Amino acid sequence: MAELRGALIGCGFFAVNQMHAWRDIDSASIVAICDRDPERLKVLGDQFGIERRYTDAAALFAGESLDFVDIATTAPSHRSLVEMAAQNRVPAICQKPFAPTLADAKAMVKACSDAGVALMVHENFRWQSPIQAVRAVLDSGDIGTPFFGRISFRSAYDVFSGQPYLATGKRFIIEDLGIHSLDIARFLLGDVSTITTRTARINPNIAGEDVATMLMDHKSGATSVVDCSYATKLAAEPFPQTLVEIDGSDGTIRLEQDYRLTVTGRNGTAVSDVSPPLLPWASRPWHNIQESVVAIQKHWVACLASKTEPATSGADNLKTLALVEAAYAGAASGEPVQLDALL
Ligand code: NAD
Ligand code: 89V
Incomplete structure (x- = not known):
């Protein structure tokens, strides 16, 4: 080629x-x-x-x-x-x-x-190797049918020094970071029918919300909680790790801090280290995100060559962006929001 x-x-x-x-x-x-x-x-x-x-x-x-x-x-x-x-x-x-x-x-x-x-949205978090590892376990069938998920991103990392515009918008964490977590929830558990959202602003020096908790009904029948925070001071700062819990009919998946993956399935419990590689040009703690940028760009090139639709095509990403819109609407009203009405 x-x-x-x-x-x-x-x-x-x-x-x-x-x-x-x-x-x-x-x-x-x-x-x-x-x-x-x-x-x-x-x-x-x-x-x-x-x-x-x-x-x-x-x-x-x-x-x-x-x-x-x-x-x-x-x-x-x-x-x-x-x-x-x-x-x-x-x-x-x-x-x-x-x-x-x-x-x-x-x-x-x-x-x-x-x-x-072709149109692809650079929605790279689902391309992180630890998230791909979780998806591979689901695809293996080892934990059976998933009925619950938690996608969690809680940190106190100073994102504003590198991206000062994040402090000034009326919308912050759902639009900037939660959008990734919502996309991961779709990637792991499928499309969503209803979302209920609560938000808060803890940092008084920014304009938007820096904490969001979302409860979702997936069309598969699974329930998930997507929670994100930039106001969470922990003993060991996990930025920019997404932690995942999935419960299935035959077992569980836990992606914990420091990229520790525990799978309890039909064949017992296995613990593995799914740390992303540190690419020669990458720097911690961003290496997780940096590796996913290579992965999504490779995917784009492969899709152009094979004339196939990218996983995060514009059409696909409408469903993730609809979750963002629905989350803000639901946070304002206090009511659950149906997704199909938006799409
Ligand atoms: P930035 O403000 O540092 O850079 C944006 C650049 O675009 C600026 O240099 C600006 O001059 C230029 N620009 C804006 N409008 C333009 C136009 N019409 N024509 C030409 N140049 C124009 O922003 P950033 O932090 O690099 O973020 C860029 C995007 O990347 C944002 O949408 C952000 O959400 C996203 N982002 C994604 C990830 C990820 O992991 N996917 C991480 C960080 C940022
Ligand atoms: O991925 C992003 O969009 C970034 C960050 C991880 C810092 O929130 O803005």
């Missing part, structure tokens, strides 16, 4: 990981980058030796022949950039949160579908 020519739009905090990951993938490379901030464009371009640089996305599409574009900007720009990719018939990856509203996201999916181009 000829090497795919990609461009990256948005040269900020997280794009560095995406650029490193592209370097690790032989069959694709980033040939041009774009950021409306010339300083950020220069820093990333110099770091990765990319000479073709644009401060305007329209000029990028006009000036380059591309096999895909990797959009790593924040949510307010996602709709216009994805629609621009569709107009130019360029397959697109779009960072999470897919869009500020579900209506925007639906329009983005339609634009790409009408143009016949």
